[in-house]
Amino acid sequence: MNKKKSFSMLLTVVLIIMSFFPTFVMAESGSASKVDKHTQNAGNAGGSSVSIPQLSPAQPGTLKKCEALASFDFTRTTITKAELVPDGALSNGGQPVGAHCLIQGKMNERVSPVDGQTYAIGFEMRLPVDWAGRFLYQANGGLDGVVVPALGSITGGQLENGLQMGFAVLSSDAGHNGAQNPLFGLDPQARLDYGYQAVGTLTPMAKSLIEAAYGRKPDRSYIAGGSNGGRHTMVAASRYADQYDGFLAVAPGFNLPKAAVAQLWGAQQWAKVASTKDNLETALPPVERQVLAQAILDRCDGLDRLVDGMVQDSNRCQKVFNVERDVPTCVVERDGTCLTEEQKRVVEDVFAGARTSSGEALYSSFPFDPGVVQSGWASWKFSSSVGPRDPVSVGFVFSTPPENPKMLENTLGYALNFNVDTQAGMIYKFNELYTESAMEFMTPPNPTNLDTVRNSGAKMIVVHGTSDGVFSPDDTARWYDELEANYQNKAEEFARYFEVPGMGHVRGGPATDQFDGLGALINWVEYGKAPDRITATARGKGNPGGVNLDVPSTWAPDRSRPLCPYPLVARYTKGDPEVASSFQCKPSSGGSELNQ
Incomplete structure (x- = not known):
C-alpha cells in the first residue's frame, strides 16, 4: 500500500472518530460561566447524541x-x-x-x-x-x-x-x-x-x-x-x-383555550342532572361527591400496597375503576348514599373529556381521583364554568371575532347555549385585526x-x-x-x-x-x-x-x-x-x- 493511500485511509478514520464528538459554544451569563467542563449525553429527535452542558452555580x-x-x-x-x-x-x-x-x-x-x-x-x-x-x-x-x-x-x-x-x-x-x-x-x-x-x-x-x-x-x-x-x-x-x-x-x-371550551361543554352536561339549573353543584353536591370518592378509594386505595386514603397509582386506577359497577346506584331517588343512572352517565362523560356531537375530542380526559371531594374542584366544575372565568375567557379573549360585551349580562346562558359544534372552532380563527388565533398566542x-x-x-x-x-x-x-x-x-x-x-x-x-x-x-x-x-x-x-x-x-x-x-x-x-x-x-x- 503506498503512502498516499495510507494517509487517505488514516484521515478518513480520524474524521469518523471526530464525528462522534460534537462541540458546543460556552456562553456566559453575568459573572458566572454559563457552563463548566462537565457534560452529559442525551439523545435528540434525530437519534444522534449531543452534549448537555452542566451549568455552574449562581454566585451571591x-x-x-x-x-x-x-x-x-x-x-x-x-x-x-x-x-x-x-x-x-x-x-x-x-x-x-x-x-x-x-x-x-x-x-x-x-x-x-x-x-x-x-x-x-x-x-x-x-x-x-x-x-x-x-x-x-x-x-x-x-x-x-x-x-x-x-x-x-x-x-x-x-x-x-x-x-x-x-x-x-x-x-x-x-x-x-x-x-x-x-x-x-x-x-x-x-x-x-x-x-x-x-x-x-x-x-x-x-x-x-x-x-x-x-x-x-x-x-x-x-x-x-x-x-x-x-x-x-x-x-x-x-x-x-x-x-x-x-x-x-x-x-x-x-x-x-381548549380547556375553557371544555368547561362550557361540561357545564351543559352537569345541567342535565342539576336539580337547580342556576346552581350546577346540585348535579353532584358534596355528599354525593363523597360517595364517588369513596368508591374510587375502595377500588384503588390499596394499589400502592397501603390503604391510606390516597390513590398513588392513578394509571392503574383508571383501568380498574368503573363508575357503573363500583358506585352505588339509587334504586328510587337520590338520598346522599348513591348516584342515579343518569348522574353516572354524566360523570362518565365529563371525565371522558369534552367532544362534539360527532364524537370529535375537544380536550383531554380527566383521571378519577378521590380529590373530587374538595370545594376547589367543585368551584371549577360548577361555578367558573358558567360565571366569571370560562365564558368570558372564551367569548372575549379566545374567540375570533370576540363576542358582544352584552354577553356579560348572562354568562350562564352563554355557557349553557354554547354550541361546541359551531363555536368551538373560534379558538382557531384569526383575521386581519386579530392576526393570531388563541391557539397560536396562548399555547x-x-x-x-x-x-x-x-x-x-x-x-x-x-x-x-x-x-x-x-x-x-x-x-x-x-x-x-x-x-x-x-x-x-x-x-x-x-x-x-x-x-x-x-x-x-x-x-x-x-x-x-x-x-x-x-x-x-x-x-x-x-x-x-x-x-x-x-x-x-x-x-x-x-x-x-x-x-x-x-x-x-x-x-x-x-x-x-x-x-x-x-x-x-x-x-x-x-x-x-x-x-x-x-x-x-x-x-x-x-x-x-x-x-x-
Missing part, C-alpha cells in the same frame, strides 16, 4: 442601589416607585422576609385604536439586599390583570418563597389591568401581551434593572408559575428558552421540541395534581409521553413531570401539596442533582405555611409522601406509613410490572 451579590433606580432608563419603561423595604416588614410562613428594594413601573403604555383604552404592562420587582445571584420571573395566574406582590410564591403553603431564597423577583399584570378584565380581549395587542409578549418584553428589562441594582446581570434565570402562570412558563420554554435556565410549571394550562408553538432548553443545559420541572378540576393531568401526561417519544426516551435528562395524588388545581385537596419545587430545580440546574423524587408534605393542623382544610383528620398533620417522576408512582415498602421514606418510586402496577 449585594444590592448597590435602590432609590436611585427611580431614574432607571430602558426603552418605553417608566419607574413609578423605588424604595427600600426594611428587614422583617414582610413575613412568610412565620419567617421574616429580608430587606429588599421594591420597584414598581410600567412598559409600553399606549392607547388602543380598537377600544380607546389605555394599556401598559405593569410590573413589580423586589430585589433582596442579600442576593443569591438569581432572577425569578413569577408568572401569575387567571386572566392576569393584577400585579401581585413579587414574592416568588408559586405553590400552596410555600415555606420559603423566592424572595426569601435570595431571588430578584418580577411579577406583572401581563399587559392589562383588572378593570379591563375580560374586555381587554377586544384589543389585539392586549391579547398578544397576555398570551406571550409580556414575558418577552419584560425579561430583558428585568435583567437590565438587576444589572443596574447589583452591578451585574443574574447568573441564573428562572421562570415559574401555577395555572395560567404554568402556561406562561411552558410557553417561555418554547419561545424564550434562551433567556432562562430553569422552568417550573405547576398545573399548567398550556392548552387553556407553546411546538411544546415537544425543547432543543434549546436541552442544549443550553437548562432544566424543566412540571407538577400537576391528579384531581385538578380545570386543566387535566391527562393532557400533561400526554404532552410528556410525546416529549419522551421525540427525544427517544431521554427527555428525563432535561425535563421531568410529577403528579401529586389528590391535589386540586395548583394546591389543596386531600393531598401532600407542600413541596420545594424551586429548590429541586436549582439543585438540578446548578448542581446536576436530578430530582429522582421530591418530598411533599400535608398542610394539616399547625402548618406554618397555612393549613389545608382538605387534609383528613385521620392523617398525621405533617404526613409526607414522595412525588415520583412520571410514569413512576410511590409504592409503600415498609416502615411508618406517615413518612415519605417508607415509600419507593416504582413503575405503575398497570404497566409491565403488573404482578409486583
Whole structure:
C-alpha cells in the first residue's frame, strides 16, 4: 500500500472518530460561566447524541442601589416607585422576609385604536439586599390583570418563597389591568401581551434593572408559575428558552383555550342532572361527591400496597375503576348514599373529556381521583364554568371575532347555549385585526421540541395534581409521553413531570401539596442533582405555611409522601406509613410490572 493511500485511509478514520464528538459554544451569563467542563449525553429527535452542558452555580451579590433606580432608563419603561423595604416588614410562613428594594413601573403604555383604552404592562420587582445571584420571573395566574406582590410564591403553603431564597423577583399584570378584565380581549395587542409578549418584553428589562441594582446581570434565570402562570412558563420554554435556565410549571394550562371550551361543554352536561339549573353543584353536591370518592378509594386505595386514603397509582386506577359497577346506584331517588343512572352517565362523560356531537375530542380526559371531594374542584366544575372565568375567557379573549360585551349580562346562558359544534372552532380563527388565533398566542408553538432548553443545559420541572378540576393531568401526561417519544426516551435528562395524588388545581385537596419545587430545580440546574423524587408534605393542623382544610383528620398533620417522576408512582415498602421514606418510586402496577 503506498503512502498516499495510507494517509487517505488514516484521515478518513480520524474524521469518523471526530464525528462522534460534537462541540458546543460556552456562553456566559453575568459573572458566572454559563457552563463548566462537565457534560452529559442525551439523545435528540434525530437519534444522534449531543452534549448537555452542566451549568455552574449562581454566585451571591449585594444590592448597590435602590432609590436611585427611580431614574432607571430602558426603552418605553417608566419607574413609578423605588424604595427600600426594611428587614422583617414582610413575613412568610412565620419567617421574616429580608430587606429588599421594591420597584414598581410600567412598559409600553399606549392607547388602543380598537377600544380607546389605555394599556401598559405593569410590573413589580423586589430585589433582596442579600442576593443569591438569581432572577425569578413569577408568572401569575387567571386572566392576569393584577400585579401581585413579587414574592416568588408559586405553590400552596410555600415555606420559603423566592424572595426569601435570595431571588430578584418580577411579577406583572401581563399587559392589562383588572378593570379591563375580560374586555381587554377586544384589543389585539392586549391579547398578544397576555398570551406571550409580556414575558418577552419584560425579561430583558428585568435583567437590565438587576444589572443596574447589583452591578451585574443574574447568573441564573428562572421562570415559574401555577395555572395560567404554568402556561406562561411552558410557553417561555418554547419561545424564550434562551433567556432562562430553569422552568417550573405547576398545573399548567398550556392548552387553556381548549380547556375553557371544555368547561362550557361540561357545564351543559352537569345541567342535565342539576336539580337547580342556576346552581350546577346540585348535579353532584358534596355528599354525593363523597360517595364517588369513596368508591374510587375502595377500588384503588390499596394499589400502592397501603390503604391510606390516597390513590398513588392513578394509571392503574383508571383501568380498574368503573363508575357503573363500583358506585352505588339509587334504586328510587337520590338520598346522599348513591348516584342515579343518569348522574353516572354524566360523570362518565365529563371525565371522558369534552367532544362534539360527532364524537370529535375537544380536550383531554380527566383521571378519577378521590380529590373530587374538595370545594376547589367543585368551584371549577360548577361555578367558573358558567360565571366569571370560562365564558368570558372564551367569548372575549379566545374567540375570533370576540363576542358582544352584552354577553356579560348572562354568562350562564352563554355557557349553557354554547354550541361546541359551531363555536368551538373560534379558538382557531384569526383575521386581519386579530392576526393570531388563541391557539397560536396562548399555547407553546411546538411544546415537544425543547432543543434549546436541552442544549443550553437548562432544566424543566412540571407538577400537576391528579384531581385538578380545570386543566387535566391527562393532557400533561400526554404532552410528556410525546416529549419522551421525540427525544427517544431521554427527555428525563432535561425535563421531568410529577403528579401529586389528590391535589386540586395548583394546591389543596386531600393531598401532600407542600413541596420545594424551586429548590429541586436549582439543585438540578446548578448542581446536576436530578430530582429522582421530591418530598411533599400535608398542610394539616399547625402548618406554618397555612393549613389545608382538605387534609383528613385521620392523617398525621405533617404526613409526607414522595412525588415520583412520571410514569413512576410511590409504592409503600415498609416502615411508618406517615413518612415519605417508607415509600419507593416504582413503575405503575398497570404497566409491565403488573404482578409486583
